[in-house]
Amino acid sequence: MTVTDSLSHQSACATCPMNRHLERLGVNMEDWDYVVALAGNPNTGKSTVFNALTGLRQHTGNWPGKTVARAEGGFIYGDKRYKLVDLPGTYSLLAASVDEEIARDFILFGQPDVTVVVVDATRLERNLNLALQVLEITDKAVICLNLMDEAKRHGLTIDDRRLARDLGVPVIPTVARRGEGIRELIAMVHDVATGEVKPRPHRIPATQDDSLNRAVERLTGQIQAAFPGLPNARWVALRLLDGDAQIERAIRDGSLGDLSRGTEPQSVADRLMVAEVHA
Numbered sequence: 001m002t003v004t005d006s007l008s009h010q011s012a013c014a015t016c017p018m019n020r021h022l023e024r025l026g027v028n029m030e031d032w033d034y035v036v037a038l039a040g041n042p043n044t045g046k047s048t049v050f051n052a053l054t055g056l057r058q059h060t061g062n063w064p065g066k067t068v069a070r071a072e073g074g075f076i077y078g079d080k081r082y083k084l085v086d087l088p089g090t091y092s093l094l095a096a097s098v099d100e101e102i103a104r105d106f107i108l109f110g111q112p113d114v115t116v117v118v119v120d121a122t123r124l125e126r127n128l129n130l131a132l133q134v135l136e137i138t139d140k141a142v143i144c145l146n147l148m149d150e151a152k153r154h155g156l157t158i159d160d161r162r163l164a165r166d167l168g169v170p171v172i173p174t175v176a177r178r179g180e181g182i183r184e185l186i187a188m189v190h191d192v193a194t195g196e197v198k199p200r201p202h203r204i205p206a207t208q209d210d211s212l213n214r215a216v217e218r219l220t221g222q223i224q225a226a227f228p229g230l231p232n233a234r235w236v237a238l239r240l241l242d243g244d245a246q247i248e249r250a251i252r253d254g255s256l257g258d259l260s261r262g263t264e265p266q267s268v269a270d271r272l273m274v275a276e277v278h279a
Helices: 003-007 018-022 047-056 098-110 124-137 150-151 161-168 182-194 208-228 233-241 244-252 265-278
Strands: 034-040 058-062 070-079 080-086 116-121 141-146 171-174
Touching: 034 047, 034 058, 034 098, 034 124, 034 182, 047 070, 047 080, 047 116, 047 182, 070 182, 080 182, 098 124, 116 124, 116 182, 124 141, 124 233, 141 161, 141 182, 141 233, 161 171, 171 182, 208 233, 233 244
Parallel strands: 034 080, 034 116, 116 141, 141 171
Antiparallel strands: 058 070, 070 080
């Protein structure tokens, strides 16, 4: 039985674009209701959070075509089953390394139902760089403010409610190695996945240059027209204007999504590339 065959009995549409993207990324969603991505800088306790969420319900393998290890696990909340995919630890999503490419592609193309960003409460300034990049790609995010015990030991006080207001997404304080905050994190993941909580993430303006902002807006509109329903068109536009070759290839070969049904990928790419040149 193929992966596609095994998906056919799910209540969700087996041929929906997200499932096809996840399938290509090596994620089998058979018997799972939602997929959750776990992202974060190295040394934030991300693996500890993963273990706290999944317990013994996990296995490891490699990312398709890569030698980078991937861990998957799961948990049940209420009557819903959540598959958790642990992304490589990375400081950025600008795809300068294989780890960054994997993390970026999974969030962008896999479109997980929720992305949990684990940040070190003692190094917020450094860690929020990745968090803000994730929030440029997806609205469905939760910040896991881990190592709160270390922050307290260093005399640091963090107003997690103010941070949540500033970022526009839920922030859950945790001490994962002691299991503190894990139940609250699971509940919030459920609320975001099911739509009970609808984050409105803060987006940083592209630049103070009005002409460049207009170019971003114009290109974003053309991407949205070419790929209806794409939730991260502005981020794609920013990467195109920055000369991201991988994003350009994704547009040219149509892998940016089956969201562009009825449109020839090459003609879409040509229009977008022309827009970029004239921007």
